[in-house]
Amino acid sequence: MAASPAKRRHKVRRRADMSLLGGIRPPIAVLSALLLSLAGITALGFGRASEDSVPKAVMTSQAHFAEDGAVAMRASIDESAADLARTAGLFNAGDPAQPDAVVDKIGSVYQKWVGTAVVEISSGRMLAARGENVPVAAIDTSKLSEEDGLSPRMVRLANGETRLLSLQVLSWKGQPQQLLIASSSLRFPGISLGKFRSIAVIDSTGRILSSDGIPESEQVLTEDERTGVARSEKQLKAFAEVAAKRAKEHPLKANEPGQGGYTGVSGSLRGDLFEGDRAIAGYAALTGPEPGKGTVATSLGLTVVAMVDVAEDPTRVTDPLFGLLAAGALLLIGALAVGVLLGTVQRPLLRLFLESRRLTRGDLTRPVHAPRFGEAARIGDALERLRRQLLGERSAADETADGTSGGSAARSRRGRFGARALLAVCGILLLVWSAPMLLLLNRADATAVVPEQITNDQRERTDTLSDRVRRSLNEGHADLLSVAGLLGERTSPEDMTKVLERTRTDHSRYRSLYVRDADGTIVARSGESPRLPDNPKDESEGAGKNGDGEGSKDGAKDAAADGRPFADPITVLNDSGTEPIIASYAELPGRDGSSVVGEFRIDFINSLLKRPGLGEIRVVDAERRVLGGNSGYLAFEDLPSARLTELVAGTSQKTGVSARAGAVVYRDGGGVQVAGAAPFVGGGAASSLNWSVVSWQPAAGLAIPEYSLQNRTVLAGLLGITAAAACLGWLHIIVVRPLREVAKQAESLAGGDRRTVLYPRHHDEVGAIARSLELLRQQVLEQRKRDSAGATAPAAAPAQAPAGRN
Numbered sequence: 001m002a003a004s005p006a007k008r009r010h011k012v013r014r015r016a017d018m019s020l021l022g023g024i025r026p027p028i029a030v031l032s033a034l035l036l037s038l039a040g041i042t043a044l045g046f047g048r049a050s051e052d053s054v055p056k057a058v059m060t061s062q063a064h065f066a067e068d069g070a071v072a073m074r075a076s077i078d079e080s081a082a083d084l085a086r087t088a089g090l091f092n093a094g095d096p097a098q099p100d101a102v103v104d105k106i107g108s109v110y111q112k113w114v115g116t117a118v119v120e121i122s123s124g125r126m127l128a129a130r131g132e133n134v135p136v137a138a139i140d141t142s143k144l145s146e147e148d149g150l151s152p153r154m155v156r157l158a159n160g161e162t163r164l165l166s167l168q169v170l171s172w173k174g175q176p177q178q179l180l181i182a183s184s185s186l187r188f189p190g191i192s193l194g195k196f197r198s199i200a201v202i203d204s205t206g207r208i209l210s211s212d213g214i215p216e217s218e219q220v221l222t223e224d225e226r227t228g229v230a231r232s233e234k235q236l237k238a239f240a241e242v243a244a245k246r247a248k249e250h251p252l253k254a255n256e257p258g259q260g261g262y263t264g265v266s267g268s269l270r271g272d273l274f275e276g277d278r279a280i281a282g283y284a285a286l287t288g289p290e291p292g293k294g295t296v297a298t299s300l301g302l303t304v305v306a307m308v309d310v311a312e313d314p315t316r317v318t319d320p321l322f323g324l325l326a327a328g329a330l331l332l333i334g335a336l337a338v339g340v341l342l343g344t345v346q347r348p349l350l351r352l353f354l355e356s357r358r359l360t361r362g363d364l365t366r367p368v369h370a371p372r373f374g375e376a377a378r379i380g381d382a383l384e385r386l387r388r389q390l391l392g393e394r395s396a397a398d399e400t401a402d403g404t405s406g407g408s409a410a411r412s413r414r415g416r417f418g419a420r421a422l423l424a425v426c427g428i429l430l431l432v433w434s435a436p437m438l439l440l441l442n443r444a445d446a447t448a449v450v451p452e453q454i455t456n457d458q459r460e461r462t463d464t465l466s467d468r469v470r471r472s473l474n475e476g477h478a479d480l481l482s483v484a485g486l487l488g489e490r491t492s493p494e495d496m497t498k499v500l501e502r503t504r505t506d507h508s509r510y511r512s513l514y515v516r517d518a519d520g521t522i523v524a525r526s527g528e529s530p531r532l533p534d535n536p537k538d539e540s541e542g543a544g545k546n547g548d549g550e551g552s553k554d555g556a557k558d559a560a561a562d563g564r565p566f567a568d569p570i571t572v573l574n575d576s577g578t579e580p581i582i583a584s585y586a587e588l589p590g591r592d593g594s595s596v597v598g599e600f601r602i603d604f605i606n607s608l609l610k611r612p613g614l615g616e617i618r619v620v621d622a623e624r625r626v627l628g629g630n631s632g633y634l635a636f637e638d639l640p641s642a643r644l645t646e647l648v649a650g651t652s653q654k655t656g657v658s659a660r661a662g663a664v665v666y667r668d669g670g671g672v673q674v675a676g677a678a679p680f681v682g683g684g685a686a687s688s689l690n691w692s693v694v695s696w697q698p699a700a701g702l703a704i705p706e707y708s709l710q711n712r713t714v715l716a717g718l719l720g721i722t723a724a725a726a727c728l729g730w731l732h733i734i735v736v737r738p739l740r741e742v743a744k745q746a747e748s749l750a751g752g753d754r755r756t757v758l759y760p761r762h763h764d765e766v767g768a769i770a771r772s773l774e775l776l777r778q779q780v781l782e783q784r785k786r787d788s789a790g791a792t793a794p795a796a797a798p799a800q801a802p803a804g805r806n
Contacts, residue, residue, distance in 0.1 A: 023764025024346050024735045028338060031727035035334035035430075038723065039327040042716050046323030046709065053312040054278055056703035059268040061457040062282030062306060064613035067262045068464050069191055069199055069304040070284035071611075075468075076189045077297035079475060080112055081152060081166050083482075084182050086506050088168035090486045090499060096172040099128035102180065107131070109482045114163075115183040121169070122176050134183045135163065141179065144169070152296055154186075154209070162186055162209040164300075186210040186302075190467030190682075192460040192661065197308040200236055204301040206244035208237065213307075228274075232307070235271050235279045239305050242269055243283035247303040251287075261612030263291045277309040310453050326437070326716070333433045337426040341731070344422050348376040349739070353765045355383060356772035360779075364390055374418045375736075375743040379769065382746035386776050389750075390783060419736040423728050430724035438717030444706035445671050450699050455674060458695065459663030461614055462676035466661070466693035469608050469619060473584070473600070474684035476509050477569055480586035480598050487515065489590045496524035500596075511601040516565060516585075518593030531581050531599060532565055532573065565595055569685035572621065579635055580627045584685065602628055615674075615697020622690035624648055639694065644675060648692050651677040665699070672699035738766045746773055754781055 087106060091097055097105075099118035106116055107130050115132035119125065121141050138155040150167045157163060163183045170178040186201045186209050193199060198213030214232050215225070247265050264287025271279030285303045288295050348371035355368050356379075364387050370380020483503055487496055493515075500513040504526045514525040522530060565585045566573065573581040582600040587593070609617045609630040619628040624645050625636045639645050643666055651662040661678035675696035680687060700707050738761045745758050758774040760767030 023762070023766070024349055024731070027727045027731040027734065028341050028346060030730075031341075031723065032334070032338050034723040034727065035330060035338070035720075038716065038719050039330045039334070041719075042330060043320075043323050043327035045712055045716075046320060046326070054270070054280060054310055055451055055705055056708075058310055058451050058453045059270070059280060059282075060703060061454060061613060062280055062308065063266050063268045063284065064282065064611070065457060065461060066199075066282035066284040066304050066306040067266050068461055068611060069188055069306055070264070070266075070286050072189055072191060072464065072468060073186075073201065073302065073304060074286045074288075074295065074297040076112075077152070077164065077300070078295045080182070080184060081296045082506055083110060083112075083475075083479070084166045084168050084180065086479075086503065087482055088170055088180055089502065090482070092171055093495075093499070094486060094488075096175055097170075099178065102170065103128045103130045105482075105485060106182070109478050109485065113182040113184050117181045117183075118170065119179045119181065120176055121179050127178060132183060134181050135165070136181065139165065139167070139179070139181070144179065151299065154203070154300065188212060188304075190464060190471055192463035192467070192678075194456055194460045197306065197460075198232060198236060199304065199306045200240060202240045202244055202303050202305060204244060204248070204303075206237075206241040208240055209302070211236065231274055232279075236281075236305065236307050239269055239271065239279075239281040239283070239307055243281070243303050243305050246283065247285040251291075261610075263287050263289075271307075273312065274309070276311060278312050279307060279309055281305055281307040308453070310451075322442070326433075330433050330720070333429050337429045340422060340426055340429075344374075345419055345731075345735070348374070349735070349765050349769075352376050352379055352383075353768050353772075355380065356769045356776075359383060359387055359390075360772045360775045374422070375739045376419075378743040379739075379746045382743075382750035382773075383776075385750035386773075386780065389780055390776070419739060420732070423732055423736060427724055427728050430720060434717045434720035434724065436717075437713050437720065442706075442710045442713040444700070444704075444710040445667075448672050448699055448704055448706040450665050450672065450674060450702075450704065454702065454704075455663045455665060455676075458614070458674050458676040458697075459661050459678070461611070462617075462663070462693055462695045463661035463678035465609065465611060465614070465617065465695070466678035466680060466691075467682065469605060469691070469693060470680045470682060470684065470686045472509065472605070472608060473570055473582075473686035473689075476507070476598060476600060477584045477586065477685040479503060479507060480584055480596050483513075484586040484588045484596045487588050487591075487596065493524045497526060500524055500526035509600055509604040510598045512599040513596070515588070515594060515596050517591075523594070528599075530597070532583065532597065564593070565597055568688045570689060572627065572689075575625075576636055582627075606630060609693075613697075614676075614695045615701070617693065617695045620648060620692050620694060622652075624692075627691070644677075644694055644696060647675055648677045648679075648694050652679045652690070652692060673697070674699055674702075734762060734764070735766060738762060738770075742766055742770050742773070745770070749773060749777055749780075754784070 084106075087109075091102060102118055103116045106113070113131065115130065115134045117129040117134040117136060118127045119136055119139075119141070120127055121144065124136075124141055126136065135155045135157065138153075143149050144167070150169065152164055152166045155163050155165055162185075164186055166182045166184070168180045170180050188199060188201075191199060191212075193213045198211060200211035201209045203209055214236065215229055217226075217229070220226050220229055246267060249265055251263065251265050262284065264285045266282070266284035269281045269283065271281065273279075283303055283305045286298050286300070288298050351369065352371065355370075358366075359368070368380055368384040368387055370384060371377045483499055487499065491499075496515050500515070504510050504513050510527060512525070512527040512530055514527075514530050515523040516530075516532070517523055520532075564587070566583070569586075570582070570584040573583055579602055582602065582605070583597055584600070585595040585597045587595050605619060605628045609619065609628065611617070611630070617630040618626050618633065618639065620626055620639065624639060626633050626639065627635065639648070647662065647664060652659050658681045659679045660681075661676065663674065663676035666673040666675060673696055675694070677692055677694040679692040680689060700710075741761075742758075745756065748756060749758070754777060758770045758777065760770040
């Protein structure tokens, strides 16, 4: 049985009541809540942009400094273990050697060990020793055959110092096995400390194994200095205990969220205040180059702690007045915008919804109270015309269809200022607050104060990185010297190839290793094809073409005269092309000018430069041309700015005995930038290269108070724009667009369109108005049918008299 019209209307009214859970109210309510939340965040958050007297950037920099120390320590220990293992393997592959010859050869090639010794394993007898006395008694030779019997171990000497012992077995057929022992101190290789900084290596219990930077007791002269040294030693021990505990945590749990670039546990610590200086420290546990991949060094459980005193500035605390003023302005502007939406959009729409429901219930006595402008006025106008039509007034379309010239219906009021314009006004109001926050207020480039410690750390870390690159090249040359010393006159090309293969496998720095005769003939090779010319004639003619088709340097011409591959032990063979060709050589004794040549992988050098917190890093040659970097670059291009070129040139000048690293803060139209440069300083084959390492980074990327305040200001502006765009866009899609469509349909219905069925888009106020219009359309149709039926009904015929009778 079909439901009655009254029941259908009741069902429609019930759905209309339920629709009020959505519609126009939620966007306005959400916008109000978001603006209130943003005002609270603004009022509370700006006061915390610089609540610490030591900027966060300084704390983070100390963690990066400790990470540099940990990387250098791990690389040094692993390199020493690999060099000792490879050297022992090369000795084992050749003829039996005398113990004195073994230790002399190691000492002449490598200067990294403080003491070396050869011990007969079966008897424990010392066969040869050089340098510092090696604590042989600490080694149990009966356990060398166990799984970890040859693993490096730390031994504490009687004077309190710690030595790291690396072990390898020398074994020849028909002779007793010998144990090769190399002792090294846990000192940091090439770490630039600068002033007022100390660094230490600690074990898993927090005990300090070695330290540097704190003066010894005999080096201090005054009582104040002794007090400062005692305080520093006490503070360093306290830092060591805390760092040892944190180093045992899992890296994913210990590191701060978003802190990347170091795969192990690292962080910073805050210490005590002493005469206006705050002790802060960074710590980093030794970890492998890849996550989850351990090395010889990582098995020792060592942690690096770096400590420095930083002068506190108690005035560097942000005044919260700006946050309060900004929050108050947002509350006023937000209240005005929400008031406009409530008074000009929500309230007229709700009133229109009630008026449409009244007409569908049959209450036609009172005129429709229509709003004054916009789509709501157009709909209200149409409802009033429909009300009059239901009372019997004919529409303009009906009069035209009948051919009568009755009075024209009142035209609907099409206000030019509609709901879209109102949303635009509200958006402009919110943009008045958000745009200055986003673009104008609290700009830090003109007022930013870069802490002196940041500049010092940029210089010292760049100097450390420069020394690391230099040492890596020296290590590569030392490897070639070691290989050359073991390739005798009677070594066959097959045996040479085996030695070269083993060396290239043990060290990833080489792209190619080969033995080259004086006439340029390649006797043995491992890896990729050599990029040196095939014979000295090509070099002397200057036509030596490398793998990129570019000419080699003129230095090769001079070296060709005496059979050397090139003039210097390490050199760059080309000065143009897509990739620099960096090569090193070592002459083979007794083979008439033959040499073993190693060509370095540029990716290996670039991998040394990937250090977080230094920004862009480049390796440049003596002519300030780029050879390598930690990010995209073109080989042999100039540095990106003339001021960086001037900085490199300035640091390359000798000051006293040698050149020194430098750092500077640049301020120009592009913002504030911190840059550092460090030339190669020190001995070894790489010293002749005259290379430098330069680094630079924008201060805007550092957690400096001024930039932190700027970032929070920009964030507040972005949040304001996002809240306005989201809520006003929501309101436009859900309410305004359907409202404009309903206004158009209402005018058509009032103008005489009785065929178009009105469907609601959403179950909300606009949808309820559309349903009411559909009910009114049906009522108008029913009334028209009744009127048409009454007008066309035939009039009743008069009764005829019956036929008369005669």
